[in-house]
Amino acid sequence: MGEISILEFNEHIAKYKTAFLCGNGFSMNFDSDFGRIYDNLFTSHRAVINNSIFDVKSNKAFTRKCNENFKSVKQYLRNISENTLFKIFDDALIFAETIIENSKLIDEMWNEKLITRLVFGLSQVDIVNRICEVGRSKGIKFVNIEHWTILIYFYFAIKQLSPVYYEFPNNNSFLTILKVGDKSNVRLLPTENQLNEHVVFNGFTTYYRFLFSIAIFSNGKAFDLSLLSNIKNLELDGIKKFLNKFDLLLSLNYDKIMENVADKPVEHLHGEFVKDKSEYVYCQSYGLKFDNGYVSFSDILIGDYFIFKSFLPVVHNLSKNSFEKKMQYPSKKIEMLIKNRSINSVIIFGMNIENDQHVLRNLMLAFYHSQHQYPQIIYCYFCPEEKKDFEEQYQAVITFSEDVNRYVKNISVSYIKTQDILKEYFY
Structure with missing residues (x-):
């Protein structure tokens, strides 16, 4: 696991069939809005209230449940102020702290299997701990936006458990909005899945x-390069030249920046913004009317791993309606692309490993199933802490069978400073 220079990096991507996998750190170079999502939140809230389009195509029970619950929340939040919006997240942090402070509650949730540990060690309670650590030390605007949804799960899990030794915090706006959002009495799933329902x-x-x-969409910046605040400071020709060195472009982002710059297709692993087209995923269409038309984001996976990147994609794939957007589970998509394109090297750029450990495992398994002889990963890191986190998580996720572990441990892993690539190609 060594450090490589920009010269060695360039030689590497010229020699091997290489994929470029980017996270939000890529888009942040083009506009700071992609790194300050919370700053757009109240503008986004007003757009949800006034310009969002939510449509459901299903049977009466399914349609009623979806519409009743969402309309209930929209009506409740219709006239809130910016301070009230952020208080919901402040109160979510308070709720998270009451969970962490109650060891008896956590023990019983483990015993009742309401908390589970993934094979690489992560549990739901670890995410709550992270919310508390970051929320206390830096403030709620620094909490990973993927993490908050785990508290929705804990609210309903605690309600189901109904322990006499725990009391929900009083006058808590986060808990209030969850009650408002649970208005419908329709039940769609069997008893064993009602918690997830x-x-x-x-x-x-x-x-x-x-x-x-909508906050990430940033009023069209996700589509239109001319709207990006830092575009004039970037060498677009250099970035295009860089991206076209790769045999496959992969993105964890929803925006279209990379394909617009590279002028070639990009595979989006967690969903994408689609302009002027309504799409349905699991009978639901999410969209927004904005200044230059309509944008759909029905297939976007946003939220914690346990429900929104594990359970929800499986549910989506159960739908067989002809009008549905054809979904492919991210792990299967990565495996297919790595194998079909004969990719034996992956560059990871602008991806914080937090909450995306599954992506790393998917890459490992894709290499294994393709049985490449010399698989390689190069991780681009912005600061030493990011590199350290990746190194630790890389080892932690190697929990496969003995045969797979043996193969994965032979994957060559190298590191390069993100700043070296930015200097060479972006500026």
Whole structure:
């Protein structure tokens, strides 16, 4: 696991069939809005209330549940102020702290299997801990936007458990909005899945997906290069030359910046913004009317791993309606692309490993199933802490069978400073 120079990096991508996998750190170079999502939140809230379009195509029970719960939340939040919006997240932090402080509650949730640990060690309670650590030390605007949804799960899990030794915090606006979003009494799933049903179909969950998707969309910046604040300071020809060195472009982002610059297709692993077209995923269409038309983001996966990047994609794939957007589970998509394009090297750029450990595991398994002889990963890091986190998580996620572990441990992993690439190609 060594450090490489920009010269060695360039030689590497010229020699191997290489994929470029980017996270939000890529888009942040083009506009600071992609790094300051919370700053756009109240503008996004107003857009949810006034310009969002939520449509459901299904049977009466399904349609009623989705619409009743979302309309209930929209009506409740219609006239809130910016301070009131952020107080919801302040109160969510208070709720998170009451969970962490109650060891008896956590023990019983483990015993009842309401908390589970993934094979690489992550549990739901670890995400709550992270919310508390970051929220206390830096403030709620620094909490990973993917993490908050785990608290929706904990609310309904605690309600189901109904422990006599725990009391929900009083006058808590976050908990109030979850109650408002649980208005419908329709039940869609079997008893064993009703906890997940409460989370997935809560009106606040729908609102949350709209809120952050629209904030990230940033009034069209996700589509239009001319709107990006830093575009004049970048060497677009150099970035295009850089991106066209790769045999495959992969993105964890929803925006269209990379394909617009490279002028070639990009595979979006967690969904994407689609202009002027309504799309349905699991019978639901999420969209927004904005200044230059309409944008759909129905397939965007936003939220914690346990429900929104694990359970929800499986649910989506159960739908067989002809009008549905054809979804492919991210792990299968990565495996297919790596194998079909004969990719034996992946550059990871602008991706914080937090909450995306599954992406790393998917890459490992894709290499294994393709049985490449000399698989390689190069991780681009912005600061030493980012490199350290990646190194730790890389080892932590190697929890496969003995045969797979042996193969994965032979993957060559190298590191390069993101700043070296930015200097060479971006500026």
